[in-house]
Amino acid sequence: MGTDLYRDGMARLDAGDVAEARRLLEEALRKSPGDVAVMHGLSRVLDQAGERARSVELLEHAHARAPSEPGPAHDLAMALLEREEDVRAVQVLTPVLEAHPEDTRAHLFMAMALAKSDAARARIHTAKALMDSDPDVKLQAQALDDVLAEHQRLS
Template sequence: MSRADICRRGRAIKNANLLALILLALAVSGCASNSGIPADQLSVDEIESGVAADEVEIWIEPLTAEQDQQLSRARGAWAEGDLESARQILDSLLAIRPDHPDVMTNAAIVAREQGRREASRTLLEEALKVAPGHRVASNNLGLMLAETGEFADARKVLVRAVQRYPEEPSLHYNLAVIYELYVQDLAKALEHYKQYQSLLDEPDAQVEGWIVDLERRVE
């Protein structure tokens, strides 16, 4: 077994689906931003250097109380494993709020778990057009892209998200895994593992071991 295989056993992109349940009100619920330069026209280097930071505000109408209750019911059904009920609720919500990134992201998560991967990917991509860097959408799209070997695109999605939400630990972790195992940029991987650790209440002992290993290899 190669070292890469061993690494892949220990280092895997974190699935961010649980965030869809616990983040009932993300930063985009009131308003979101969209870039003056489409994300798919930016290189990773341009994003990392801050070119994507010059963004134009786009107003997203908040969910009504009734719509928020629908979204909560869908999340509850998803948590109980009732994917079909969750899908039906989300489909009805999408019909009246096709513009809301939280609705699209939750629908994408359900679609993915039902095996409707193309529908899931489309919903995630649409959510990110409305709310660039959306944490849950970015993590889930990054995971899907990595699973299909589209590592450059996965990296771009996660870099964009980290720029907007540098305080989100899971984004740094997933980006570090991409950099280490698939892009082979160990210095960048080390940087993001350290960022991940710094954002935790208590450092992750396993990740600390990876950091020590990477520091030795980068020297």
């Protein structure tokens, strides 16, 4: 893989230089067309550049190559949830959780995907997401769990 190009591209992205990050990651992808990490990095750049459709397309390719890889699946699931494609988000997250049952972010996103159709199953996932060390993930999981609990109480 174009490891240096990838690393430099991600560093440029973290520094806010989207144009240079894009140049480096596109070059890295040309050198390593099947590299999932490069596809994922470039999809993040494209999203920040306002090219959401191309970003999601690249996430779809990355997910197809490595369905249990958490990073691309997380981002793809969120894009699908934004488009209210909850069933597809569940399909994307299932292999990640099978391979990485401790992935608390995947549990949070799965809870979001299940929230409208299966509150009880969604709450199983919020409970697991609450174990994340990131306070933002915990806060989101708790807020979702509170809504789901209220929904179950009223049902």
